[in-house]
Amino acid sequence: MEFFIDTISKTIQLTQADKEVFINNCLVTKLKKRQFFLQEGNVCRYAGFVSKGCLKTYTIDKNGDEHVFQIALEGWWISDMYSHLTGEPANFTIEALEDCEIVVMDIEAREKILKEVPGYERFHRILLENNYMATQRRVNSMLSSSAEERYLAFIKKYPQIVQRVPQLVIASYLGIAPESLSRIRKQLAK
Amino acid sequence: MEFFIDTISKTIQLTQADKEVFINNCLVTKLKKRQFFLQEGNVCRYAGFVSKGCLKTYTIDKNGDEHVFQIALEGWWISDMYSHLTGEPANFTIEALEDCEIVVMDIEAREKILKEVPGYERFHRILLENNYMATQRRVNSMLSSSAEERYLAFIKKYPQIVQRVPQLVIASYLGIAPESLSRIRKQLAK
DNA sequence: AAATGCTATTGATGTAGGTTAAGAAAAAAG
DNA sequence: CTTTTTTCTTAACCTACATCAATAGCATTT
Structure with missing residues (x-):
């Protein structure tokens, strides 16, 4: 919870009273590895701030394959904005990749x-702007870069x-097969 | 200019006084086909609302190839948000695809x-949210769909x-070669 | 109505990266 | 420490799509 408030106060000034507003209105939940913060088909009632651990946000296509949209470490926000x-x-x-x-x-x-x-x-707007610009860049990299270039940019x-x-998980995020990523890494190791 | 104000007032209520604020602070520019609203390397000083015509927003990669990020018709907004x-x-x-x-x-x-x-x-936030969600969906389609599926979704x-x-231009937006799009269309025509 | 660019089509050929399958290595669970 | 599960690697083969090149169809311009 401190980490949460510290993060917000890096962007905007918060008084002690402000901080209590957050404390009084937000809850902390824990998730074990492999548990879900949200499942496809359910309504996303919560926006979440990752204060500990790591999660992946993904879609499942008609063949049942996962496509990772986001990998969220500490300090990231998670939600399905549309559903929310x-x-x-x-x-x-x-889904949690570690205990969270x-x-x-x-x-x-x-x-x-x-x-x-x-x-x-204002905080909210800035977060949204940054997320949007990052997603723009991601579209661009998918339009203009090879799998190897995207991996290098990622690391x-x-x-x-x-x-x-x-x-x-990283391979899926980059839109490449795990075997291909393995080959790319082997190639780069030289 | 009316179209501009009408569009905004579809999302938020505007008084006559509000409308005059827009009229007094915004300018209308015209662009001929192939003219630039913004060129890579320049600072994007303006956000633009397309009231007539059509433009493409693109990056140029190290080989000099274009990658279309957005195709904007009437009612769309154009800018390089990061630069702006x-x-x-x-x-x-x-760049204008028609007189604008x-x-x-x-x-x-x-x-x-x-x-x-x-x-x-609020208008601004909703616009940003919608753009962000559309771009999320685009990333997803690039991760999970074939060229043909993306074209079908596009049309x-x-x-x-x-x-x-x-x-x-559409081929570039979809991340496929124009020759491939031509073949996909031929295939679909059957 | 020619001439000059653009844009779209088609065919031949190439290749990045996918798929399948199997085994090795590493982590997690017992 | 052993077993089980998950993840990573490697190799052989395949395919969706790119690239190259030539031609033809349109639109603009003159």
Whole structure:
């Protein structure tokens, strides 16, 4: 919870009273490895802040194959935004890759925080902008780079993830088969 | 300019006074086919609303090849958000595919509008959310669908674009070679 | 109505990366 | 420490799509 509040106060100023608004409106949940924060088809009632652990957000296609959309370490936010905003069933599944602690905020909690913490709207907008720009860059890299180039960019950008997360999850995130990633790594090792 | 204001008032309520704030702070520019709204390397000083015509937003890779990020018809917004927010040089180039009319808003204009039109912050947030979710879906389709499936989804989602825009632009948007798209279409015609 | 670019099509050929299958290595569970 | 599960690697083969090259069809311009 401290980590959660510290993270927010890196972007916006928070008074002691503000901090208590967060403490009074957010809950901390724990997830064991392989447990779900959200399953496809359910409504995403909560937005979550990862304060400990690591999760993957993915879709499942018609063949039952997973496609990883996000890998979230400490400090990242997780949710299915579409489902969260509209109340429609989620397309994403969010699953713990390690034992996790998640700070959880439902819609009423967020409304309350938006009302009572003046800067939070701005924090929220900046987070959204950053996520959107990162996703733009990802589309671009998929349009313009080879699998090897994307992997090299990934390990440069997210070295911590490479340490902690199975290669097959990273391969899926990059849109390549795990066997191909293994070959790419072998090739690069030279 | 009416179209611009009408579009905004579909999402948020606008008084006559609000409308005048837009009129007094935004400009209309015209672009001829093949002219640039923004060129890679320049700072993106303006956000633009397409009130007439059609443009493509693209990056140019190290081989000089174009990769289309967005195809914007009437009612769409165009900018390089990263450059616009940070003042850094743009990675995107935005070029008219037809003669265009663009309603243009610089940073001061937006600040003023945000201050004077209470609902605009919300409009802006909703626009950002929708763009972000659309880009999420695009990443997903690139991770999980074949070229043919992506083309079929595209013509279903954007039939107007298919009518108006050269196939090679659509091919680039979908991340496939124009020759391949031609073959996919031939195949589908049966 | 020619001439000049663009854009789309087609065919031949190449290749990055997928698929299948099997075994090795590493982690987790008992 | 042994067993079981998960992950990673390797090799043989395959396929979706790219690339190259030539031609033809349109639109613009003159």
